[in-house]
Amino acid sequence: MPLITGAARMRGKQSEGEPGVKRNQAWGILVAGCLAAGLFLRKPDSLLNAQFWAEEGNTFFLDAYNRGLWWTLARPTASYLNTFPRLVAGLAALLPLRAAPLVFNLAAFTMQLLPPLFLLSGRMRRWIPDRRLRVAAAAIYVLVPNSYETYVTLTNSQWHLAFCGLLLLTVDPPQGRWGKCGDLLLLLLFAFTGPFAIMVWPLALINAHRGRRGARRGWCFMLAAVTTLGATVQTLFILAGGRDAPPLPVMPTFQEMLRILSTHVALNSLLGIRGTLRVAPFLTMAVDLAGLCLLASLAAFVLVRRYRPLVSLLYLAVLTITLSFVFPTSSPRAWLWPDFAPRYYTFASLFVIYSIVLLIVQGGRLRWCGALLAAPVLCVAIPGDFAHDRRPDTHYADQLAAFQMLPAGTRYFIPLQPEGWGGFVLVKKSPLRAPSPLDAMRRLEGEPGGTLDRLATVFVNSGGREPYLQFSGWAADPSAKAPSGGVWVEIDGRLYPAVDGVERPDAELALGDPRFRRAGYYRRIPMSEVGWGPHQFSLIILTHDRAGYYRLAPRTFTWSLSGIQQEP
Numbered sequence: 001m002p003l004i005t006g007a008a009r010m011r012g013k014q015s016e017g018e019p020g021v022k023r024n025q026a027w028g029i030l031v032a033g034c035l036a037a038g039l040f041l042r043k044p045d046s047l048l049n050a051q052f053w054a055e056e057g058n059t060f061f062l063d064a065y066n067r068g069l070w071w072t073l074a075r076p077t078a079s080y081l082n083t084f085p086r087l088v089a090g091l092a093a094l095l096p097l098r099a100a101p102l103v104f105n106l107a108a109f110t111m112q113l114l115p116p117l118f119l120l121s122g123r124m125r126r127w128i129p130d131r132r133l134r135v136a137a138a139a140i141y142v143l144v145p146n147s148y149e150t151y152v153t154l155t156n157s158q159w160h161l162a163f164c165g166l167l168l169l170t171v172d173p174p175q176g177r178w179g180k181c182g183d184l185l186l187l188l189l190f191a192f193t194g195p196f197a198i199m200v201w202p203l204a205l206i207n208a209h210r211g212r213r214g215a216r217r218g219w220c221f222m223l224a225a226v227t228t229l230g231a232t233v234q235t236l237f238i239l240a241g242g243r244d245a246p247p248l249p250v251m252p253t254f255q256e257m258l259r260i261l262s263t264h265v266a267l268n269s270l271l272g273i274r275g276t277l278r279v280a281p282f283l284t285m286a287v288d289l290a291g292l293c294l295l296a297s298l299a300a301f302v303l304v305r306r307y308r309p310l311v312s313l314l315y316l317a318v319l320t321i322t323l324s325f326v327f328p329t330s331s332p333r334a335w336l337w338p339d340f341a342p343r344y345y346t347f348a349s350l351f352v353i354y355s356i357v358l359l360i361v362q363g364g365r366l367r368w369c370g371a372l373l374a375a376p377v378l379c380v381a382i383p384g385d386f387a388h389d390r391r392p393d394t395h396y397a398d399q400l401a402a403f404q405m406l407p408a409g410t411r412y413f414i415p416l417q418p419e420g421w422g423g424f425v426l427v428k429k430s431p432l433r434a435p436s437p438l439d440a441m442r443r444l445e446g447e448p449g450g451t452l453d454r455l456a457t458v459f460v461n462s463g464g465r466e467p468y469l470q471f472s473g474w475a476a477d478p479s480a481k482a483p484s485g486g487v488w489v490e491i492d493g494r495l496y497p498a499v500d501g502v503e504r505p506d507a508e509l510a511l512g513d514p515r516f517r518r519a520g521y522y523r524r525i526p527m528s529e530v531g532w533g534p535h536q537f538s539l540i541i542l543t544h545d546r547a548g549y550y551r552l553a554p555r556t557f558t559w560s561l562s563g564i565q566q567e568p
Contacts, residue, residue, distance in 0.1 A: 028120065031135055035116045038142045039109065039152070042386055046152040047109065050101035051396045055155045057416045058424035060089035061100055065426065069093070078329075079241030080234045083192040084111070084161065085154050097400055097426075108154040114186070115163045116141045123171040127309050133361065140353055145272035145377070145385035146264070149343040156343050158194030163347075165190035165200050165227070166316060169207045170309050173219040180219070187223060191230020195238065199319050201231040203312055251325075252333045258288045260335040261321075264345040266291030268338055269352040270373065272381035276338040294373075298355040305362060310354055317347035353377060394423075398542055401438075402488055403428065405495045438540065442548035490538045490551070491530060 040047065052061065055077065063072040069090025073083065084107075092103040116138035118124070128134045141163075150156040168187055174180055191197040204227035211220035252260060263283070267276040302310045324344040325332050334340045342349075356377065359370030394415040403412045406428050415423040489496040538554040 031120060031138070032117055035120070035138055035142050036113055038139070039113060042143070043151050045393075046105045047102065049393065049397075050105045051394050051417055052101050052104070052414070052424075053153045053155055053417045054421050056085070056089075056101075056104050056153070057414065058421075060085045060154070061092060061104070062424050062426070064089035064093035076237045076241055079238045080195045081192050081237060082158070082194060084157060084189050085193070088154055097403070098397065101396060104154045105152055108152045108157050111154075111157040112150070112152060112160050115160055115167065118164060118167050118171075123174065126172060127170070127307075133357070136357065137354065140357070141350070143382045143386065144346075144349055144353060145381040146268035146342045146349040147346050148273070148385065149341065150346055158196060159343060159346050161186075161190040161193050162196035162200065162316070163350075165196065166203070166312055167309075169200065169203055169223060169227075170312060173216055184222070184226065187226050188230070191226055192233065195234055196316075197227055197230035198234055198238075199316060199323075201227050203315070204228065252336070255285070256333060256336060258285075258292060259283070260332075261295075262288040262291035263338050264335060264342065265321075265348045265352065266295055268342065268345065268381075269349040270376045270381060272383075272385035273339045273342065274384035275376075275380045280338060295352070298352060298359070301359060301363070301366075302351075302355050305358065307358060310351060310358065313347060313351045313354070317345075317351050320344055320347055395542070402495045404430075407431070407494075438549055441542075444548040444550050487542075488540045489525075490540050490554075491525070492535050495540070496525060 059077060060072075060082070063075065064086070069086070072090065073086050074081070075086075076082075077085075085104075088104060088107040092100040095103060119128075119138040119141060120134050124134055124137075128137060150159045164186055168183055168190075174183055190200075204224040208220045208224035211217050263276060263280075267279070267283075271279065299314055302314060321344060330341075356370050356373045360367050360374065363370050394417060396414070399412075399414050403414070403426065406412060408428050408431050410428045412426050412428060413423050414426060534556055536554040536556055539552045541550045541552075
């Protein structure tokens with residue numbers, strides 16, 4: 001951990017031979033372990049059942065899988081470079097497919113753990129002298145509400161990199177060559193991952209100006225140079241790519257803007273997303289104004305105190321929110337929902353909670369105000385949002401097992417988290433694997449009642465294209481407490497994914513709708529792949545707990561140029 005190595009060496013030189021040094025090191029390791037455990041417990045499935053999230057699958061991994069690392073490294077995403085996810089995707093593409101989501105999540109986990117370790121280190125002594133407050137600051141970063149989108153997701157790791165970049169411009173330089181090399185490497189990753197280097201660039205210039213006459217002059221100018229380089233490159237990519245602003249009708253009104261700021265910054269920070277969703281029907285204009293007054297008061301307190309780290313964080317929060325409205329990726333009015341895209345308000349939530357801590361510590365007679373504000377954060381927001389994000393299981397392991405059964409060249413659709421993101425299509429490169437992935441599972445006898453709405457809709461359409469067979473319908477497991485784990489079409493013992501993302505990109509495995517516990521299937525298979533003549537068709541439904549599967553009784557079909565004949 002190069003981030004804390006320099007501070008550790010400095011302390012070691014000052015107190016060499018003292019038994020307290022080893023005690024402090026053991027204490028630091030213990031607290032770091034607790035922070036890592038808290039990060040894991042908030043979303044244990046990120047490591048125990050790793051799956052692709054959004055752009056991780058359909059952009060980063062898919063590009064690396066098809067084109068390799070070097071082609072994708074300089075390829076922009078949303079008009080800017082995303083170097084860190086590209087590097088991780090290039091590594092994951094070299095490993096077995098089963099390990100790819102885990103590699104992504106381990107990298108995201110490590111990156112999210114860096115800011116708390118940074119806050120915990122001795123390099124923060126100038127701004128947080130009390131070691132207990134450093135522990136509290138690190139714990140807040142791990143437990144902060146209104147942040148589920150940035151939790152252990154490689155796609156949104158740029159937000160944690162941005163916070164690290166902000167800290168690097170604030171704290172004292174490390175002692176030793178390796179510590180400085182680690183800081184510069186981290187700053188390079190930050191500068192070339194996402195657009196935040198452009199936002200932080202003025203702070204880097206201010207930092208270089210402040211340190212121009214001190215012992216830190218060379219280090220401050222080096223940080224400013226790296227940030228300037230990244231900001232310049234990212235600006236050139238953005239200008240070359242261009243991003244169109246949405247039409248005016250989708251922009252929120254002034255009253256809606258007040259509701260969005262009050263909800264996502266004030267209420268989501270104090271009550272958490274769950275708490276805000278509960279009180280959302282009772283919100284009024286008076287509540288919105290009260291929330292905005294609270295935010296203004298906290299900002300004024302921080303500015304009066306001139307507490308530099310929080311002033312920088314306030315600047316980054318305001319700029320991020322402003323740019324999210326100027327260059328939105330979707331309709332800004334969607335932020336009227338408290339749980340929509342909270343990543344844009346991550347810095348704002350951190351600022352609110354850290355400002356409350358500063359109010360308690362340095363507020364004088366106003367400490368009781370800070371204590372009153374801290375109560376809902378500790379009692380409502382953090383407990384409510386600790387396990388807020390329970391994402392649907394896409395059963396990546398099961399999908400991959402079926403993918404391994406397919407012949408080389410077959411296109412396979414793999415669903416993504418979160419819901420509504422569809423999935424991406426992989427082309428099988430390796431040859432067919434002989435054993436079926438279902439052989440190691442228990443086959444359940446019989447067929448559950450109401451398994452199918454209809455077996456399949458099968459037809460041949462030769463209108464100007466190659467004839468194909470189409471299977472579609474709904475499968476359900478009424479005895480399950482959750483939707484079925486997967487649906488596959490089986491023809492002559494060969495498994496095909498139940499959803500084809502090539503001809504119909506909007507089709508996806510329906511993992512939701514717990515009222516009916518069903519999953520949709522849709523598949524088109526070219527006749528050249530199946531061949532003419534008699535074949536056996538069946539449908540396989542994997543149970544939700546992966547303990548077994550139902551194989552519907554096979555039906556024999558004969559396909560010929562004259563049409564389709566079904567044999568009972």
